[in-house]
Amino acid sequence: MRSDRIKFIVFALVVLLLPLPLSGGYLTNVLIFVGINGVLALGLNLLLGYAGQISLGQAAFFGLGAYGSGVLTTQFGFNPWVAMVVVALCVAVFAFALGFPVLRLKGHYLAMATLGVGVIANIAFNETVDLTGGPSGLSGIPNLAIGTLTFDSDLKNYYLVWCFALGMILLSLNLVNSRFGRALRAIHDSEVAARVMGVNARLMKVQVFTLSAFMSAIMGSLYCHVMTFISPASFGFGFSVEVLTMVVIGGLGSVYGSILGALLLTLLPEMLRAFQDYDIIVYGLLLVTMTIYMPGGLVQGIPALFRLIMPAKKGSEVGNA
Amino acid sequence: MKKLVSTAFASLALFCLSTAALAAPPIKIGALFAVTGPASFLGEPERNTAQMVVDEINKAGGVKGRKLELITYDTGGDATKAVQLANKLVKNDQVVAIIGPSTTGDTMAVIPVVEKAQVPLISCSAGIKITDPVKKWVFKTAQNDTLAVARIYEQLKKEKKSKVAILTVSDSFGSSGREQLKAQARHFGIQIISDDTYGPKDTDMTPQLTKIKSAKPDAIICWGTNPGPAVIARNAKQLGLAIPLYMSHGVSSKKFIELAGDAAEGIRLPSGKVLVADLLPKSDKQKGSLLAFIKDYQNHYRAEGDHFGGHAWDAMMLLKGAIERGGDTPAGIRNALEATRNFAGIGGVFSYSAKDHAGLTKDAFTLVEVRKKDWVLVK
Numbered sequence A: 001m002r003s004d005r006i007k008f009i010v011f012a013l014v015v016l017l018l019p020l021p022l023s024g025g026y027l028t029n030v031l032i033f034v035g036i037n038g039v040l041a042l043g044l045n046l047l048l049g050y051a052g053q054i055s056l057g058q059a060a061f062f063g064l065g066a067y068g069s070g071v072l073t074t075q076f077g078f079n080p081w082v083a084m085v086v087v088a089l090c091v092a093v094f095a096f097a098l099g100f101p102v103l104r105l106k107g108h109y110l111a112m113a114t115l116g117v118g119v120i121a122n123i124a125f126n127e128t129v130d131l132t133g134g135p136s137g138l139s140g141i142p143n144l145a146i147g148t149l150t151f152d153s154d155l156k157n158y159y160l161v162w163c164f165a166l167g168m169i170l171l172s173l174n175l176v177n178s179r180f181g182r183a184l185r186a187i188h189d190s191e192v193a194a195r196v197m198g199v200n201a202r203l204m205k206v207q208v209f210t211l212s213a214f215m216s217a218i219m220g221s222l223y224c225h226v227m228t229f230i231s232p233a234s235f236g237f238g239f240s241v242e243v244l245t246m247v248v249i250g251g252l253g254s255v256y257g258s259i260l261g262a263l264l265l266t267l268l269p270e271m272l273r274a275f276q277d278y279d280i281i282v283y284g285l286l287l288v289t290m291t292i293y294m295p296g297g298l299v300q301g302i303p304a305l306f307r308l309i310m311p312a313k314k315g316s317e318v319g320n321a
Numbered sequence B: 001m002k003k004l005v006s007t008a009f010a011s012l013a014l015f016c017l018s019t020a021a022l023a024a025p026p027i028k029i030g031a032l033f034a035v036t037g038p039a040s041f042l043g044e045p046e047r048n049t050a051q052m053v054v055d056e057i058n059k060a061g062g063v064k065g066r067k068l069e070l071i072t073y074d075t076g077g078d079a080t081k082a083v084q085l086a087n088k089l090v091k092n093d094q095v096v097a098i099i100g101p102s103t104t105g106d107t108m109a110v111i112p113v114v115e116k117a118q119v120p121l122i123s124c125s126a127g128i129k130i131t132d133p134v135k136k137w138v139f140k141t142a143q144n145d146t147l148a149v150a151r152i153y154e155q156l157k158k159e160k161k162s163k164v165a166i167l168t169v170s171d172s173f174g175s176s177g178r179e180q181l182k183a184q185a186r187h188f189g190i191q192i193i194s195d196d197t198y199g200p201k202d203t204d205m206t207p208q209l210t211k212i213k214s215a216k217p218d219a220i221i222c223w224g225t226n227p228g229p230a231v232i233a234r235n236a237k238q239l240g241l242a243i244p245l246y247m248s249h250g251v252s253s254k255k256f257i258e259l260a261g262d263a264a265e266g267i268r269l270p271s272g273k274v275l276v277a278d279l280l281p282k283s284d285k286q287k288g289s290l291l292a293f294i295k296d297y298q299n300h301y302r303a304e305g306d307h308f309g310g311h312a313w314d315a316m317m318l319l320k321g322a323i324e325r326g327g328d329t330p331a332g333i334r335n336a337l338e339a340t341r342n343f344a345g346i347g348g349v350f351s352y353s354a355k356d357h358a359g360l361t362k363d364a365f366t367l368v369e370v371r372k373k374d375w376v377l378v379k
Helices: A002-017 A026-050 A058-075 A080-102 A107-127 A154-176 A179-189 A191-196 A201-227 A237-250 A255-293 A298-309 B002-022 B040-059 B079-092 B104-117 B145-158 B172-188 B206-215 B228-239 B254-264 B273-279 B287-301 B307-326 B330-338
Strands: B027-033 B068-074 B097-099 B121-123 B138-140 B163-169 B191-198 B219-223 B268-271 B366-371 B374-377
Touching (some): A002 A154, A026 A058, A026 A154, A026 A201, A026 A237, A026 A255, A026 B079, A058 A080, A058 A201, A058 A237, A080 A107, A080 A201, A107 A237, A154 A255, A179 A201, A191 A201, A237 A255, A237 A298, A255 A298, A255 B079, B027 B040, B027 B079, B027 B307, B040 B068, B040 B287, B040 B307, B068 B079, B079 B104, B104 B121, B104 B138, B104 B172, B145 B172, B145 B268, B163 B172, B172 B191, B191 B206, B206 B228, B219 B228, B268 B273, B273 B287, B273 B307, B273 B374, B307 B330
Parallel strands (some): B027 B068, B027 B097, B163 B191
Antiparallel strands (some): B366 B374
């Protein structure tokens, strides 16, 4: 427990000090989106990595958060903070109600149902033209502000987003190490066994689904205020898959893994620009290689790689993770 | 061996330093295009054209003796990425101006970035929201949908056809077109008697067309980009519809005729003049630019230049003129851009002003008809 706390403090310090050497360059801007994507991946990881329930509709909750905040602030003159809370609660209630029928499904059927939710939400963003501006998007969304402090620069937005992100990470760390977290893992291993042990599996699955939707909605609100423009294309099926990839590449069932996955998938395309037109091929190859040779994700793969390069005292068996 | 390598490196470094000292640093121009993703049909010709124009300018000695350097990034049609890349162009590459992005969504997303950084942006997308209201640092070269709609309605009015059915695609291009079709109808005395949409990926539009057929309109106007309108043309032919079919400028390339085959025969659409450059009268101001663009594109890429590439051609040439007149600072370029008058490009004759950053009139569009798998001018 103690080492967990130290780990978090070190991580938080790194996050808070990181922008200093970047001095407001464009990487600060990219790191804002790492924070947003990281929490989205974290939300999905709680659901998929811990409770073992897949969702291909995360972009829907993210989008509902973004559009909720965007529409309430631009069309109805809500205060952005009020809008954020109202929207997040509405999305949570919606997810809770949706969770009961949907999470009765398992495996491929669950994937199909959540995928459906994602597609329906995207169609709704596209077709409600009067409210959302339709496919050409919604612009003129205000920045967030506290008193006279307006979050209008990359650096300010970085700290805004990462404060939220650190809060969510802390919450998740506490959650997965609690009785609730252990029960989730029990459901993952065997739902029947968990129920026999007295775990209310059905309710817990819905609860964690709701939590992940809530986290996604908050990030959606932040996204819309950081970007000040949103369009439905950002909340499509492709984005749901991207979040899923972040979770799998980062490491299923690891809080920091989600952040690591988001960091890699958001930064990698930037680094691969050197390959010009071939960047997509290299990107694909890297992802395939990583999934083959690091089935536990980056959180396990990177230490294993270290041991492989610098042979440990114990022997060579550790290197095949 | 080691010594040899180090000597080689040293001399190479020296060589680099000396050449850098000799020539003035190039003027950096940023470009954002959706080269991959669903809008790649726009982004690819735009990227090719922009690079081609820069190469040609540099070959001819650059602008006022200084070379141009084009830094192109691919947005993939993703607004989030477009914002990151616009930041990169402004903050890391320190470009003096940006051309692109290809889509209205990407453009709307990057506008706050360039407005704050005070770097001029010449967008290659058509959305009317981009320059209405006018934003200080934002210009565009693609023709407004307003003008295309006006061109079609004008023709219909001339032929005394007043009842139309519209069929638009449910994406940003289609919804913008639909808005304009509805908004301008009354002004031209036109009545929309049927208003339907279809999905960008739909493969059969017979139900919509059957509904339209029973409404008996004088003309059908379809607003979309490939391949949807080609499917509509084929479906209309299968249904034996004898109602004149108008398309949007979104399909004004040979690709549409290829996709629709025989069904394209007789279809009319408003188009930039690039399709019919050789048919234009000599008096047309744009003819020189058009023929130069088509010839260059053919030489560089062995393909036909289309009007999407033309948006990038216009953006680059406007920028070149602005740098010549206004210097190499973002503010100087912006002011010179705003003062541009009567620049005959590919998309039309541009005249920017403090109140108009789109710069075109409806003469930018000409109405063409498909006949024998080629375009002819509608008189």
